[in-house]
Amino acid sequence: MGTGQTAGRAGGAERPYHHGDLRRALVAAAVELVAEAGVEAVSVREVARRAGVSPGAPFRHFPHRTALLTAVAEEAMDRLSISVRDALEAAAGEPALRRFRAIGVAFLGWALANPAHFEVISTRAVIDYAASTIPERNAAIRAVMTSLLAEAQAAGALGRQDPETVLLNGRALVYGLARMHLDGQFPSWGLPQDEPLAASIALLDGYIDAIARPA
Amino acid sequence: MGTGQTAGRAGGAERPYHHGDLRRALVAAAVELVAEAGVEAVSVREVARRAGVSPGAPFRHFPHRTALLTAVAEEAMDRLSISVRDALEAAAGEPALRRFRAIGVAFLGWALANPAHFEVISTRAVIDYAASTIPERNAAIRAVMTSLLAEAQAAGALGRQDPETVLLNGRALVYGLARMHLDGQFPSWGLPQDEPLAASIALLDGYIDAIARPA
DNA sequence: ACCTGAACACCGTTCAAGT
DNA sequence: ACCTGAACACCGTTCAAGT
Numbered sequence: 054m055g056t057g058q059t060a061g062r063a064g065g066a067e068r069p070y071h072h073g074d075l076r077r078a079l080v081a082a083a084v085e086l087v088a089e090a091g092v093e094a095v096s097v098r099e100v101a102r103r104a105g106v107s108p109g110a111p112f113r114h115f116p117h118r119t120a121l122l123t124a125v126a127e128e129a130m131d132r133l134s135i136s137v138r139d140a141l142e143a144a145a146g147e148p149a150l151r152r153f154r155a156i157g158v159a160f161l162g163w164a165l166a167n168p169a170h171f172e173v174i175s176t177r178a179v180i181d182y183a184a185s186t187i188p189e190r191n192a193a194i195r196a197v198m199t200s201l202l203a204e205a206q207a208a209g210a211l212g213r214q215d216p217e218t219v220l221l222n223g224r225a226l227v228y229g230l231a232r233m234h235l236d237g238q239f240p241s242w243g244l245p246q247d248e249p250l251a252a253s254i255a256l257l258d259g260y261i262d263a264i265a266r267p268a
Numbered sequence: 269m270g271t272g273q274t275a276g277r278a279g280g281a282e283r284p285y286h287h288g289d290l291r292r293a294l295v296a297a298a299v300e301l302v303a304e305a306g307v308e309a310v311s312v313r314e315v316a317r318r319a320g321v322s323p324g325a326p327f328r329h330f331p332h333r334t335a336l337l338t339a340v341a342e343e344a345m346d347r348l349s350i351s352v353r354d355a356l357e358a359a360a361g362e363p364a365l366r367r368f369r370a371i372g373v374a375f376l377g378w379a380l381a382n383p384a385h386f387e388v389i390s391t392r393a394v395i396d397y398a399a400s401t402i403p404e405r406n407a408a409i410r411a412v413m414t415s416l417l418a419e420a421q422a423a424g425a426l427g428r429q430d431p432e433t434v435l436l437n438g439r440a441l442v443y444g445l446a447r448m449h450l451d452g453q454f455p456s457w458g459l460p461q462d463e464p465l466a467a468s469i470a471l472l473d474g475y476i477d478a479i480a481r482p483a
Numbered sequence: 484a485c486c487t488g489a490a491c492a493c494c495g496t497t498c499a500a501g502t
Numbered sequence: 503a504c505c506t507g508a509a510c511a512c513c514g515t516t517c518a519a520g521t
Binding site for chain 2: 092093177183191213218224226233235236242243244255259260264267
């Protein structure tokens with residue numbers, strides 16, 4: 054044990070990393086820190102400490118703190134995308150408007166369960182949003198929503214609203230709810246802190262009902 | 269000039285403040301900084317510098333940076349409240365649902381025109397939201413919205429949705445739009461960066477139309 | 484009563500020097 | 503090619519000492 058030579062790619066890197074896959078280790082440490090103590094708790098130095106490396110080392114892999122957090126955000130966005138995909142698979146047989154709803158429910162479920170990660174993928178002040186892969190991930194989800202609403206409209210399931218308005222208002226609603234929760238505003242709007250997801254889904258259902266064609 | 273004695277209350281405090289109303293000067297400097305360069309640019313030391321005072325002086329008036337920013341947020345919230353009040357006065361003669369809409373328009377107008385101040389009053393990570401006067405200001409606006417929706421319902425202006433759902437979804441929608449704008453997400457949702465207010469109001473109108481009783 | 488100025492324990496970031 | 507460790511210019515916050 055301890056001949057101090059580790060392969061760069063495969064193999065089981067144990068103990069400290071003097072050579073290992075530092076980039077990945079840094080992102081992993083940052084992801085942990087975000088979950089444990091929120092975005093503001095992520096300092097490059099603390100991440101370096103957790104990776105067992107000197108304070109300057111991370112700058113070999115990320116030009117600045119924002120770039121590190123952007124990598125964290127991209128990983129978080131991947132998880133959100135998977136959540137949405139799973140929800141769509143689970144709702145595969147249902148009408149288009151129900152599948153549209155399922156995306157909202159998945160988003161709310163993920164955002165309320167992972168507030169700090171939701172903050173990272175959302176907040177401009179924290180990451181380089183435009184330069185990240187997040188907009189394209191978003192675009193993919195948006196495209197699914199658009200086609201679901203087109204399908205719903207073709208089936209006569211929509212009311213008076215045009216699909217684009219339904220899409221954007223739905224997105225803003227769900228994003229707004231997730232943000233209100235994150236920003237600690239549920240109490241001041243009479244929403245329960247204990248069952249935030251149930252309350253949020255009930256509101257989403259109210260919205261869906263408002264834009265659906267009357268039965 | 270310069271006999272170095274300034275009254276604590278009235279009088280015209282000129283030049284530096286060696287004694288003056290430092291608390292107010294600190295808040296004013298912080299408000300300026302927020303507008304100029306955003307929340308993250310507000311450091312206690314920079315605020316002290318702008319007020320012409322030593323780095324430790326602010327801590328005589330605010331226990332921590334968060335308390336200073338909370339004072340900034342309360343001032344910002346006052347301005348937002350005035351904006352809403354003015355909009356309600358301007359819409360005095362109109363039907364309840366139009367006055368409900370006017371509150372949303374005023375909120376959007378203020379938030380999009382003052383993104384950094386909107387961030388300060390909204391973000392939990394930045395201020396002590398619960399301990400501030402902001403929740404009560406919010407409650408006042410919420411109370412007006414509630415009574416407007418009750419009035420709208422009594423007049424038969426609402427569709428199937430119950431007023432509480434209409435209220436909370438309306439709030440989440442408008443908050444979500446303001447946040448999406450602040451977080452730089454308008455482009456990735458196909459919304460114009462140049463005319464964000466017009467686009468947001470159009471969406472709000474779509475929502476109002478969806479919850480209104482069909483004509 | 485309020486402010487100064489030095490101090491402490493942190494930051495992000497850079498850069499020579501090491502391996 | 504990648505990492506160390508010292509350095510720089512910042513922070514928030516505390517606290518003796520000054521007026």
